[in-house]
Amino acid sequence: MLSRNMKVVYLLCVLISLQSRVESDRQGDALYDMKIKLNATSNQLIDWNQNQVNPCTWNSVICDSNNNVVQVTLSSMGFNGILSPRIGELQYLTVLSLPGNNITGGIPEQFGNLSSLTNLDLEINRLSGEIPASLGKLAKLQILILSQNNLTGKIPDSLTNLTALNDIRLAFNGLSGQIPDELFQVARYNFTGNDLNCGTNQQHLCASSVSVQGKSPNSKIGIVLGIVGGVILLLVIGVVFLICKSRRKGYRREEFVDVAGEDDRRIAFGQLKRFAYRELQIATDGFSEKNVLGQGGFGKVYKGVLPDSTKIAVKRLTDYESPGGEAAFLREVEMISVAVHRNLLRLIGFCTTPTERLLVYPFMQNLSVAYRLRDFKPGEPVLNWPTRKRVALGTARGLEYLHEHCSPKIIHRDVKAANVLLDEDFEAVVGDFGLAKLVDVRKTSVTTQVRGTMGHIAPEYLSTGKSSERTDVFGYGIMLLELVTGQRAIDFSRLEEEDDVLLLDHVKKLQKEKRLGDIVDRNLNNEYDGQEVEMMIQVALLCTQASPEDRPTMSEVVRMLEGEGLAERWEEWQQVEVRQEYERLQRRFDWGEDSLYNQDAIELSGAR
Known part of the structure; x- marks a missing residue:
């Protein structure tokens, strides 16, 4: 039994772990509530899914190194809902930017709890009500932009507490009353388009000299002179450059200039x-x-x-x-x-x-799955079976996201062990999108050039040049076989044993002969679960069926790897295989195995 002190330490560790998990869940719940309150459509914020991943992987969300949400930027998305009070729970948030939408309702008092906030931009919406006095508690706030809304009432005196503020824009609302004198000390301000008194006895302009609106005639003249001066300066620089270039004619050295193409x-x-x-x-x-x-x-x-x-x-x-x-x-x-x-x-x-x-x-510290299966150096660890299972599931989830949660969806087109990388925890990370294809559902997916790696390319892609999510499923199935066997998708050394060059055919043959031990990677040293290996092989064979329509989707693959629906799908596949084998035997019987026609056919199709 554990000592009393050990139990206390253990309990503290559990509580710390739970607290970290709760913090992540709480941030995700707050953001998801924000999505719902904003009335996001089915095509918006698709990956903001409570059951999908950590919110730090969601689009338009930025986190720090501790997985704390620090920025949320959703400009001009067309939202017509309201602001969620739960945003106030994001205590590490530094930037909240929602300009150019049609958000209605008021600014929640809970925004005053965003103690880390430095930038709040709610410009060009339809927000109403008063500016909450609680914003005066945002000690780190530097930018406050609430222009072009329907806000009413007075500007809260509490805003004068914002000593870090250097930009405040409240233009074109329905605000009234006196503007606190302290706000005219802010470097940039704009209060135009309201029924406001600009300081005591209207001694201040309603917009600072650096504001976009309200420029004085003198500032406009200055801008014109500046432009003219700039043009003259550029002409002078151009002449000097041409003179220098002519003097240096014939001399050339290697230069690297960062110029955008x-x-x-x-x-x-x-x-x-x-x-x-x-x-x-x-x-x-x-x-x-x-x-x-x-x-x-x-x-x-x-x-x-x-x-x-x-x-x-x-x-x-x-x-x-x-x-x-x-x-x-x-x-x-x-x-x-x-x-x-x-x-x-x-x-x-x-x-x-x-x-x-x-x-x-x-940089992925543990390189690629292919390296860990076949090219690792002596003394380096071999991928054990539990890690291979995690790689299979992680890769499937990554591809599921590309196919079903991206808009437009993405086809990778070169799924293989070499393109699945491993981070410091040996978690799978699908890489190399150089061959990936953004699929617009309104356009054809026929390509003029087949991309990918032989042995991983689906047969219909080779014959027609048409790729789809199911071509990725085929490549994923081959990758599963690589995980199980440790072998390459194409290996001509197998010819020495009068075996199949293609890994898929090789495994199919051994699977039919119930030779599981000959399929599994010898580097595992028999340290694996036979039932789990058999299940992974079954999933791989389902993914590599000749007809793309018969292959499962990646979401179905994820469920099968998690133990749901594989038995039924495998039984259907076996029935199809039996029927196809019968049809092949029937054709051979009809032609006559020893007929001259059949011998000629074999000779014409053989190696030369």
Whole structure:
């Protein structure tokens, strides 16, 4: 039995763990209530799902390193509901930005509980009622924007307590009464469009000189002169540049200038960081070959370290000038705004120069599943069976999110063990969206070029060039077989044993012969649950059926891996297999196994 002191320590650990979980759940509940109160439509905030993931993975939500929600930005979404009082529970929130919507009702008093808030922007809505005096408790508030609403009443005197305030805009409401003199000391203010007295005896202008509205004639003249002066300065700089260039004719050195390309104007930067080329050059030791983590269809991936000791992986696109390469870059950058999930690789930022396109990801400490299955070094740990089960489920959840929770949905098109990475806890993270395809339901999904890796590509994709979610399901099924066997999808060494080159055919044959022990990866040293292995093989074979219509969806795969519905689905599959095998035997019988026609057919289809 545990001693009394040990029991106390254990109890404290449990309470701390529970508190952390409750905190996460409480934030998620508050945000979900916010979604409901705002009357978000079925196509809005799709991933704000209580049962989906931690709120830190939700779109438009930013968290700090401790998984505390610190920013919520929902601009011009068309919401027509009200503000949820539960927003006041987000004690770590620093930015709440909801401009350009049609939100009605009042500003909840509970907003005064947002002790960490520095920026509150509710501009261009239809908010009514008075400005709550509780906002005066927001000691860290620097920006308060409530312009173009239907707010009434007086400006609360409590706002004079906001010593950190440097921007207050309350223009074009129905406010009345006296404006506290202290608010005219704020660097930027705008009270125009109200029935307000601008200071004692109206000695103040209703808008500061740095405000967008209410510029004086002198300020307009200054702007014009500034523009003219700027144009003249640019002309002078241009002439000097041409003179210098002519003097240096014939001399050329390598230069790296961070200039945005023409296509970059289409990129919504969102939460991504734009890196300078020099930053990434230093981080990767000049893109040294010793830092190469791998090489794909569009270029190499390098390990790097930023000045703050953050480890990164830099994907350097070598053929970006080709249509495929440039499209891959733009596609990966664009998808960050819609694909945010704990089992998907997060894009940190990017870099563009006239000659470079680079993508920056967090470094995955345990590399890829393929590496851990086949290429690991002596002394490194082998993926045990429980970890392989977690990888299977995590990968399935990531793909389920791409297929069913993104709008528009995303097809990966190259699902394989090499593209599933492992974080420091050996949790699966689906990576390499360079081959992924954003699917607009209004357009065809027929492509002019088949992308992917042989052995993982679904048969209908090879024959028609048409991809769908079910092509990903096929690739996922092959990846499950890689997890179970530790082998490659295509392995010509198996020919030496007169076996099948394709892993799928190899496993099917052994499964029919009930040779489970010959299927499982020998590196597991028989340390696995036979029933669980059999279940995973069954799921894999269901995912790799020849007809895409017969394959399960990824949400069905998740449920089967969790133990729901597999038995029924497997029984149906076996009946289909028996029927197809009977039809194959019937055709062989009808042709005649020893007929001349059949022998010629075998000869024409054989290897030459």
